[in-house]
Ligand SMILES: Nc1ncnc2c1ncn2[C@@H]1O[C@H](COP(=O)(O)OP(=O)(O)OP(=O)(O)O)[C@@H](O)[C@H]1O
């Protein structure tokens with residue numbers, strides 16, 4: 001079977017990671033979580049005392065950390081300078097600072113280079129999820145999907161996830177994700193955006209399984225038409 005590149009973009013909490021992992025596992029493809037890479041570089045900045053609100057300071061050191069991403073959809077992995085970073089990159093502090101760090105053009109250039117190299121090395125193909133995959137990172141992707149969902153549905157999904165670990169307040173979760181989407185859509189360099197040739201899937205009223213089936217069908221349709 002020919003290699004296939006699938007780009008899945010969309011705002012936070014729309015189901016990109018869950019859908020991408022399941023689609024990649026079902027189709028025997030590699031998987032790349034690009035948000036995890038931006039989180040990893042943000043975590044490195046914070047642990048090394050870099051002022052993440054100073055774009056010049058961030059740009060000056062963004063080439064330093066060695067960021068490595070695993071591409072097995074059944075065991076996603078990310079390390080920074082050889083240390084497992086899967087846990088630390090999901091803290092509230094990293095989430096609140098990742099938009100500022102990922103808006104710095106030098107950071108984007110570095111991480112985009114890593115992403116393209118990983119995609120090029122994926123022999124059977126890859127599902128890459130993020131915010132600018134279809135528009136900037138892999139504009140020639142075979143299949144482009146843009147997932148959306150109402151802020152209410154996305155906040156409910158996130159609050160459900162956080163219950164028991166951190167206080168799950170629906171209104172503040174909703175505000176936080178709207179704020180992050182606004183920052184990610186408003187930055188100058190490769191903002192969160194739907195590619196003109198992406199298929200938009202509104203997941204508000206769909207189960208995760210229905211979204212997975214929809215994306216698998218789109219990939220199979222593309223392969224059949226080649
Ligand atoms: N269609 C759906 N229906 C209900 N819950 C869903 C659906 N899709 C995803 N979820 C759940 O919503 C939560 C967020 O999903 P996921 O992490 O895949 O979103 P995301 O778009 O990757 O978010 P982020 O960009 O913030 O990382 C998860 O708990 C996931 O199980």
Ligand SMILES: Nc1ccn([C@H]2C[C@H](O)[C@@H](COP(=O)(O)O)O2)c(=O)n1
Nearest residue numbers: 034035036038098102130131132184
């Ligand atoms: N292609 C990408 C992927 C992610 N980002 C930034 C913007 C997000 O708020 C942040 C974290 O992503 P998440 O883990 O929530 O998917 O990373 C980006 O700018 N470009």
